[in-house]
Amino acid sequence: xxxxxxxxxxxxxxxxxxxxxxxxxxxxxxxxxxxxxxxxxxxxxxxxxxxxxxxxxxxxxxxxxxxxxxxxxxxxxxxxxxxxxxxxxxxxxxxxxxxxxxxxxxxxxxxxxxxxxxxxxxxxxxxxxxxxxxxxxxxxxxxxxxxxxxxxxxxxxxxxxxxxxxxxxxxxxx
Amino acid sequence: xxxxxxxxxxxxxxxxxxxxxxxxxxxxxxxxxxxxxxxxxxxxxxxxxxxxxxxxxxxxxxxxxxxxxxxxxxxxxxxxxxxxxxxxxxxxxxxxxxxxxxxxxxxxxxxxxxxxxxxxxxxxxxxxxxxxxxxxxxxxxxxxxxxxxxxxxxxxxxxxxxxxxxxxxxxxxxxxxxxxxxxxxxxxxxxxxxxxxxxxxxxxxxxxxxxxxxxxxxxxxxxxxxxxxxxxxxxxxxxxxxxxxxxxxxxxxxxxxxxxxxxxxxxxxxxxxxxxxxxxxxxxxxxxxxxxxxxxxxxxxxxxxxxxxxxxxxxxxxxxxxxxxxxxxxxxxxxxxxxxxxxxxxxxxxxxxxxxxxxxxxxxxxxxxxxxxxxxxxxxxxxxxxxxxxxxxxxxxxxxxxxxxxxxxxxxxxxxxxxxxxxxxxxxxxxxxxxxxxxxxxxxxxxxxxxxxxxxxxxxxxxxxxxxxxxxxxxxxxxxxxxxxxxxxxxxxxxxxxxxxxxxxxxxxxxxxxxxxxxxxxxxxxxxxxxxxxxxxxxxxxxxxxxxxxxxxxxxxxxxxxxxxxxxxxxxxxxxxxxxxxxxxxxxxxxxxxxxxxxxxxxxxxxxxxxxxxxxxxxxxxxxxxxxxxxxxxxxxxxxxxxxxxxxxxxxxxxxxxxxxxxxxxxxxxxxxxxxxxxxxxxxxxxxxxxxxxxxxxxxxxx
Numbered sequence: 014x015x016x017x018x019x020x021x022x023x024x025x026x027x028x029x030x031x032x033x034x035x036x037x038x039x040x041x042x043x044x045x046x047x048x049x050x051x052x053x054x055x056x057x058x059x060x061x062x063x064x065x066x067x068x069x070x071x072x073x074x075x076x077x078x079x080x081x082x083x084x085x086x087x088x089x090x091x092x093x094x095x096x097x098x099x100x101x102x103x104x105x106x107x108x109x110x111x112x113x114x115x116x117x118x119x120x121x122x123x124x125x126x127x128x129x130x131x132x133x134x135x136x137x138x139x140x141x142x143x144x145x146x147x148x149x150x151x152x153x154x155x156x157x158x159x160x161x162x163x164x165x166x167x168x169x170x171x172x173x174x175x176x177x178x179x180x181x182x183x184x185x186x187x
Numbered sequence: 188x189x190x191x192x193x194x195x196x197x198x199x200x201x202x203x204x205x206x207x208x209x210x211x212x213x214x215x216x217x218x219x220x221x222x223x224x225x226x227x228x229x230x231x232x233x234x235x236x237x238x239x240x241x242x243x244x245x246x247x248x249x250x251x252x253x254x255x256x257x258x259x260x261x262x263x264x265x266x267x268x269x270x271x272x273x274x275x276x277x278x279x280x281x282x283x284x285x286x287x288x289x290x291x292x293x294x295x296x297x298x299x300x301x302x303x304x305x306x307x308x309x310x311x312x313x314x315x316x317x318x319x320x321x322x323x324x325x326x327x328x329x330x331x332x333x334x335x336x337x338x339x340x341x342x343x344x345x346x347x348x349x350x351x352x353x354x355x356x357x358x359x360x361x362x363x364x365x366x367x368x369x370x371x372x373x374x375x376x377x378x379x380x381x382x383x384x385x386x387x388x389x390x391x392x393x394x395x396x397x398x399x400x401x402x403x404x405x406x407x408x409x410x411x412x413x414x415x416x417x418x419x420x421x422x423x424x425x426x427x428x429x430x431x432x433x434x435x436x437x438x439x440x441x442x443x444x445x446x447x448x449x450x451x452x453x454x455x456x457x458x459x460x461x462x463x464x465x466x467x468x469x470x471x472x473x474x475x476x477x478x479x480x481x482x483x484x485x486x487x488x489x490x491x492x493x494x495x496x497x498x499x500x501x502x503x504x505x506x507x508x509x510x511x512x513x514x515x516x517x518x519x520x521x522x523x524x525x526x527x528x529x530x531x532x533x534x535x536x537x538x539x540x541x542x543x544x545x546x547x548x549x550x551x552x553x554x555x556x557x558x559x560x561x562x563x564x565x566x567x568x569x570x571x572x573x574x575x576x577x578x579x580x581x582x583x584x585x586x587x588x589x590x591x592x593x594x595x596x597x598x599x600x601x602x603x604x605x606x607x608x609x610x611x612x613x614x615x616x617x618x619x620x621x622x623x624x625x626x627x628x629x630x631x632x633x634x635x636x637x638x639x640x641x642x643x644x645x646x647x648x649x650x651x652x653x654x655x656x657x658x659x660x661x662x663x664x665x666x667x668x669x670x671x672x673x674x675x676x677x678x679x680x681x682x683x684x685x686x687x688x689x690x691x692x693x694x695x696x697x698x699x700x701x702x703x704x705x706x707x708x709x710x711x712x713x714x715x716x717x718x719x720x721x722x723x724x725x726x727x728x729x730x731x732x733x734x735x736x737x738x739x740x741x742x743x744x745x746x747x748x749x750x751x752x753x754x755x756x757x758x759x760x761x762x763x764x765x766x767x768x769x770x771x772x773x774x775x776x777x778x779x780x781x782x783x784x785x786x787x788x789x790x791x792x793x794x795x796x797x798x799x800x801x802x803x804x805x806x807x808x809x810x811x812x813x814x815x816x817x818x819x820x821x822x823x824x825x826x827x828x829x830x831x832x833x834x835x836x837x838x839x840x841x842x843x844x845x846x847x848x849x850x851x852x853x854x855x856x857x858x859x860x861x862x863x864x865x866x867x868x869x870x871x872x873x874x875x876x877x878x879x880x881x882x883x884x885x886x887x888x889x890x
Contacts, residue, residue, distance in 0.1 A: 173199065
């Protein structure tokens, strides 16, 4: 990335680690919660969070404003979550058959919510969690997902209906 | 998605325009299901927004450095084992379930296999396994090149399922060729499948798999493609099968290997010898991770690295740890697993030595709790569960023909009937021919076809083992059978079958005259037309993508066979639509959004599913070519003259003795008038003969 490009994006090169230490302290917990909502378990969510910071550091630049840092990290985390969800879908399909979807019986509500989110199209799942769990605006989600506000609204609307359908099919009561 | 449902979901994010708002309010006033959906959306929002599990991430750990410690001997065929202090059982993953726990735990991999000494070890996806000397390994079964001259074993992880379910799924999908029982002390399952090879033009290829259940939720599938398992008409080579099985037996779940992409050079390892090692740098008991690494690409050498997340570790005067930036620049891949201390180097010419030491060290560092053996889940319910007979009751099955006008007039008169075995489990493929084909399963693992010639009443039972591989079977006007699946076959019942076209398909549709066959394959997402007279195959332009992972593109011929309706999605999670296509050129005429066409009985009328409301049944609609909805009906089979719909529905019919009793009912609807008649209580399937008679298949004696 050229220096002018970095200026346009509000990024500055890291000279030390202080920024990262502070950023980690401020955002790691929230990012881990966000990613755990979409992953199979909290451990996987925390690993994704760690990978999120690893990617951010590997990028070698740092947003100037804290507000930008948060959005930037969530954007990386969202991409990671989408990759993770897509990979999980592939793993479940390959090489022979798909996963047998059965009612979960006495599985906890939290597990059922996470499982249902994993069964949604990844863009819909991440949009829903960013909106409802993390409280981002539609515009902010659009920036993180690289999509228009109209597309995000559509993902949220379809995601809500799909969530209800899958959640009920898996035995959940709404 | 119905319009009202879409509006309900949309208004959670934005104000509807006045017209939409008025429509919705009026609609809600008269639609109890919609009001319930509205409440469900609110509750779903709360669930998604609800409290997440409490996670308190540890302090940020720096990326793993390359060998910032000492005490390694490289290249020698000796073993140095240095365990740095006590190790907390703070395993990151709990995938290994009781392995190596003497006298307990599941049988899988409890014993260490004897491996040919010249085999090598691989660690892929956190799994340790041995590979024959002349084989390669791939982390992903999809990476295996079919034409690669070297045999390769590839991995695929499947979560949330059991071996039994996988095998059953393969069997049902018709790609199972052989299946070999595995001794009871090893809960593996080996079998060979015939599957498509979409990356080459060679058509179907034989791939052998060994499945290993590594924990209650995860199966590892080891696959070897055709080159490694030369088949002789479908039988896998016993030698290669045994080899793959031995690979499967060596499979061992390492607790946390992070990423094996990191390779240390010999210089780096030697440099590490001069560093303060293990105990001095340990910050116990905060150990939370360690890794296993190949050294310098040497297949005989592995290094175990124990890592720390404690910030105190990197605050020490370690040149590799002064800044995160300096580490991030040269460590790849970066994971925040802390800084490693080398614990062990394993080097030996005998793979068994390396293998056993790696397992032993892994178990030492991460002793696992004894867990009970996985409890097999019950097999998925099959449709037959609806009609399971009471053991004491008589079991009679029959298929009978009725005239729809008789039924609507209140006369239940059988035109013809046939007593058939109870074993029929999948009913009928009817085509333009004057015959019905029924699947039967007279015994476990066996499949037969019963062909009923409607005019003569003659029945044939066909035992054609290759045919059970095929997913769709049609009777042809000339009395032969057409089968689709791994290829397109035509054969006489009981006689030899001939491959008409070496084309794999997951869905097909026979043209009304029976002279052409439309095929769709998800591997290539294309539609092909097979001329059944000449065997020629033409591929239509454009891609057609199924909706969702378990779906297929549904094909429907127009009555004059000049056009096809193809129900597909823009992508696997996109919007449903049906394209109207010129069957000769593939040119698209137009698309009908949000409708999946399933029948095209007359030139101007099509039938299909419209909308899939959450928690509700999709609507079955009659439409014009343009998609304009003419009327809505119960879903079912359309009669050849497009005057009736027949369906089988399940209804609750509780009795005092059986409060959960459910019955299968045949429903006949006259489209023009909406007149509806229900009959029977043991109905298993309904459909239409080419002459327009209704057939009803019943299983009596059930509860």
